Amino acid sequence: MLPHDNAMDKVQHSTKNSKKQQNVDEKAAERERQKQIQTSDMPTKDEPMIRSVTESYNIGEELGRGSFGAVYRVKRVSDSKSYAMKCESVHVKKQILAHEAKVLQSLNLLKSVHFVQMIDRGKVPNRFLFIILRLVGKNLWDLRTQELPNKKFTLNTALKIAVQTLAGIRDLHRVGYLHRDIKPPNFAIGRECDNAHHIVYVLDFGLCRKICHKGVDLRTPREHCAFRGTTRYASMAAHEGKEQSRKDDLEAWWYMICEMIIHDLPWRAAKANEREKVYDAKQKLRSDDNALKELFKKCPPEQKSPLDQMTAILSYLDGLCYASIPDYDYIHENIAFASAANEFNDKTPLDWDKDHDFAGPKYKKNEEYIISALLLP
Numbered sequence: 001m002l003p004h005d006n007a008m009d010k011v012q013h014s015t016k017n018s019k020k021q022q023n024v025d026e027k028a029a030e031r032e033r034q035k036q037i038q039t040s041d042m043p044t045k046d047e048p049m050i051r052s053v054t055e056s057y058n059i060g061e062e063l064g065r066g067s068f069g070a071v072y073r074v075k076r077v078s079d080s081k082s083y084a085m086k087c088e089s090v091h092v093k094k095q096i097l098a099h100e101a102k103v104l105q106s107l108n109l110l111k112s113v114h115f116v117q118m119i120d121r122g123k124v125p126n127r128f129l130f131i132i133l134r135l136v137g138k139n140l141w142d143l144r145t146q147e148l149p150n151k152k153f154t155l156n157t158a159l160k161i162a163v164q165t166l167a168g169i170r171d172l173h174r175v176g177y178l179h180r181d182i183k184p185p186n187f188a189i190g191r192e193c194d195n196a197h198h199i200v201y202v203l204d205f206g207l208c209r210k211i212c213h214k215g216v217d218l219r220t221p222r223e224h225c226a227f228r229g230t231t232r233y234a235s236m237a238a239h240e241g242k243e244q245s246r247k248d249d250l251e252a253w254w255y256m257i258c259e260m261i262i263h264d265l266p267w268r269a270a271k272a273n274e275r276e277k278v279y280d281a282k283q284k285l286r287s288d289d290n291a292l293k294e295l296f297k298k299c300p301p302e303q304k305s306p307l308d309q310m311t312a313i314l315s316y317l318d319g320l321c322y323a324s325i326p327d328y329d330y331i332h333e334n335i336a337f338a339s340a341a342n343e344f345n346d347k348t349p350l351d352w353d354k355d356h357d358f359a360g361p362k363y364k365k366n367e368e369y370i371i372s373a374l375l376l377p
């Protein structure tokens, strides 16, 4: 190569790099702009009452904030009952709350124990849309990192969470949606005052994709898809820009549960924008025969490691294709086997309620994989 070519190459390379950087900067600035719009439209503490068509609500403290909106505690004026109000500015580019409300509508018809009820919805003109939900307690991320000694779930609790989150994901699939953002902050336990603190709920349906319609069990996959999800838990297909399907929610679930069991993930330190690094680490779990064995050595030694069952689940998931209907019951059997091997039973207490027997919902087998009557148009 001539020095000239080399120089041209460098110039082209640096032009490319600066364009790439410009793109990243523009995107970050746009995100910041959207965030500011979102924040300025949100309710404040001294806000007068918020009204829907039939009810009025007083605003309380902020319960959580995400990329698309904020969640507040509210009090219904008619009976002083407390609820959660999830808001989204009417000025943000990507409106997703209406979509989320539609998903919740289907889920509420299913009457699965793993979803909160949406009891009302409304709009404050020119500011924000809102939905009113039953209150839940801490999400699984905050619960582990803020409430537990050593920030760790015990194996019994991790496996009980595994069963309930699996059932929640399956139930979402049964009404025709994929979640596409399975991660600990998107699950929460119920409130003790509602006697629901042994139940795990699925939250946040903003990234849900409808995969079934009446008479169509699965939409035709798109050739290429933009990345959706959270880098740490994303499936291989999500990393590869492929259309996600039921198996991908379960693969994300596997990483989430693995993290709860071994209190680590090999790519834990990677940043959200280091997708390739995370992808390579996930690939290594498959290509290196010893990788899983090494990983599960982090399991506390006094316990019987669920390595075999978690390996069986991952290789089962890796064998599925876009159109596969996963055998949720098979995955559950493996988790149940790991629990029995450690002599945990249906009553072994959860970490956040050690003085009481577990009294949460039991996994139901042989559920229909799709409920046609609940597939909304």
Ligand SMILES: Nc1ncnc2c1ncn2[C@@H]1O[C@H](COP(=O)(O)OP(=O)(O)OP(=O)(O)O)[C@@H](O)[C@H]1O
Binding pocket: 063, 064, 065, 066, 067, 068, 069, 070, 071, 084, 086, 116, 133, 134, 135, 136, 137, 138, 139, 185, 186, 188, 203, 204, 205, 206
């Ligand atoms: N019904 C509820 N009761 C109590 N707290 C809730 C409720 N719904 C959501 N939250 C809290 O608010 C947080 C954010 O909620 P959610 O994930 O639905 O919002 P989001 O804006 O879509 O978030 P993200 O952009 O991070 O995905 C949750 O992690 C949870 O802590």
